[in-house]
Amino acid sequence: MNRSSRHVAITGLGATTPLGGDVHTTWQALSAGKTGVCHLDLSSQCGHTLPVRIAAPAAVDPATQLSAAQVNHTDRSAQFALVAAREAWSDAGHPVGGGDAVPPAHVAAVVGVGIGGIISQFQQLDLLLRQGPSSVNPRCIPMILPNHAAAQVGLLIGAQAAVHAPVSACASGAEAIALGLSLIRSGQARVVLAGGTDAALHPLIVAGFSRMRALSRRNDEPQRASRPFDAERDGFVLGEGAAMLTLEEADHARQRGARIYGYLAGAGISNDSHHVAQPSPDGAGTVRAVTDALTDADLDASHIRHINAHATSTPVGDLTEAQALRTALTSATDHAAVSATKAAFGHTVGAAGAIEALTTVLALFHRTAPPTCALERVGPGIDLDIVGAAPRALPPGDIAALSTSLGFGGHNVALVLRSPS
Amino acid sequence: MASEQSLFQDLVVLLDKTIEDLIPEEVQPDSDLKDDLGIDSLARLEVVAAIEERWGIKIPDEDADELHTVRQTVRYIDQAASTST
Known part of the structure; x- marks a missing residue:
């Protein structure tokens, strides 16, 4: 089958963003012209005054939406991914954590990160320095690998066709979706959960982007700070969150009567x-x-x-x-x-x-x-x-x-x- | 010194927080950590670390390797905690 004969439908959406803990809340707030940017000063975490004290934190703490064990096993970036993945997967009508609406051998997960499990890295380093090696979490390594979120999402939905974690800085989430398209066109998977996540509201990241002069310094006007294409723009505002799309071979989606939001055409x-x-x-x-x-x-x-x-x-x-x-x-x-x-x-x-x-x-x-x-x-x-x-x-x-x-x-x-x- | 029953209940709470997909109601004193509760080698390390932190004790690897059931673990904690206080 050539690639053009495999159209790719979007049958499920999931998100947790600075505007809301799910897709509906996010879209409502976005359409209403609300912003997730607010005052957020991380200076106390590093003992120095940071030049940027605004950010766009997630509206809902993912830890409140997962079990205590899941939280203990995952970096915040993976927690966002899991919340979004659960929503996107069930939104598409696929059972989460059981049942085989699609054989696992036809399911893939692709989750990109730009920065990855940095919060866990620093937490574990802090434990190592203060309390010694035996205090380091036995799951430290899986939590700081760049494929951490992808692996967690893959486990959540039982993805056996493939699990990938594209890393291309701020393009990672889009690259994950492009890779999902390829996986379906090639016939390697029929359904792919694809998206991206990051949780990097940490003083080092703020300081690092500040040193590049990449961040807005409009500390006194957070709601006017992130203003793309505006004449007075002066840098970006760091945010966090995740979004996932359920991509599905269009014929497969139609055969099972799935709702189709649209198509990923290219x-x-x-x-x-x-x-x-x-x-x-x-x-x-x-x-x-x-x-x-x-x-x-x-x-x-x-x-x-x-x-x-x-x-x-x-x-x-x-x-x-x-x-x-x-x-x-x-x-x-x-x-x-x-x-x-x-x-x-x-x-x-x-x-x-x-x-x-x-x-x-x-x-x-x-x-x-x-x-x-x-x-x-x-x-x-x-x-x-x-x-x-x-x-x-x-x-x-x-x-x-x-x-x-x-x-x-x-x-x-x-x-x-x-x-x- | 805590009673064995209250230690058991505390341990179930700890297992629930540490192990994904654990059903607390299914944890019995004779439950085998691996075969009945699905605690694999990595999860076992986490459980040991959580117990050490919760009860302020140190469990040497050779002792941890001998803990196979919930009851054995409760008794170990009981002894270790009473020795350390």
């Missing part, structure tokens, strides 16, 4: 190979990822009526991305309503690509492009039709949307999603 992955953190000035890598995704989806740019941009709110990154989108889509850019939802979620690192893909699916499903809540005045050089403080209706009919994700290391991932028929 993906494009490229690398700038230019600089470890800066985007390539001409945005060529991003352009290539977008055009490859369109080709992969067998669509032309005119089908794209909505874009969820990576747009983190950094001065350089947003401008380069905006120009790359226009280069890739040419005049079709004029007909695409662009949302930059990091305004509300902050930058959730490895989860970002998955949260934004999920948001894009919901935008197509509800025919509503979500707001870019903190936008006041579009910055110079950004020639895009950006959805401002109020949501905007999307046209009826068969339309497509684009979600872009970029990461340190030059990673570019573009996903093309298509409305339900």
Whole structure:
């Protein structure tokens, strides 16, 4: 079977984000123009005043949604992934923790992280230094491996076809979804739970991003701090959370009468190979990822009526991305309503690509492009039709949307999603 | 010194917090940690660490290896805790 004959449907969604502990709450808050960014000072954890004292913490502590044993066995990043995975899996009508609606040999899990189990690393290091080696958790190693969240999700759903943990910084969540698409097209899996997670609200991470001058320092105005594409943007706001999508071979989904939110029509992955953190000035890598995704989806740019941009709110990154989108889509850019939802979620690192893909699916499903809540005045050089403080209706009919994700290391991932028929 | 019954109940609470998918109601004094409760080698290390922390005792590896049932574990804790206080 060639790849084009295996269409991939999205049959389940799960999320725990700075806006809510589930998909419904998250979407309601996002559509209402709320932000998850707030005052959060981690200085007391390091004994020094941090230059950035704002963040977008998850709305619901995942530890309150899992058993005590699960919490003891997992890093916070995996806890987010488990909460989102449980929701996405049951939302698709698959039983969690028992029953074989799909044979495990046809099930895969792909969960990307940008930073991974850093909170557990520091907790365990602290125990080692203070109390000695016998105090280190016997599960320390599985908890700090980059595949920790993926392995936990794989165990949750009994994924025997494959478990993968793509790591591509802030593009990890999107890359996981692209890999899920490949697994279904190749026939290796019929159902894939794919997404991303991260929990890195730690003083070292704040200090490290601060040293790169990557974070907004609008400490006194947290709700106006994350403002992608705005003329006054001054950096991103660190967030945390997870999102998961149940991807399913479309014929399989139809045969079992599953609800279909939309389709994952194509993906494009490229690398700038230019600089470890800066985007390539001409945005060529991003352009290539977008055009490859369109080709992969067998669509032309005119089908794209909505874009969820990576747009983190950094001065350089947003401008380069905006120009790359226009280069890739040419005049079709004029007909695409662009949302930059990091305004509300902050930058959730490895989860970002998955949260934004999920948001894009919901935008197509509800025919509503979500707001870019903190936008006041579009910055110079950004020639895009950006959805401002109020949501905007999307046209009826068969339309497509684009979600872009970029990461340190030059990673570019573009996903093309298509409305339900 | 705590009674064996209250130690048993405390241990069940500890096992419930430490072991995923454990059904506390199914834990009996003669339950085998591995065969009945599914406590594998990694989980056993966690249980031992949790017991050490909970009761402020030290369980040498060679002693831990000899604890096969809940009852044996309760008695070990009872002895070790009374010796250490």
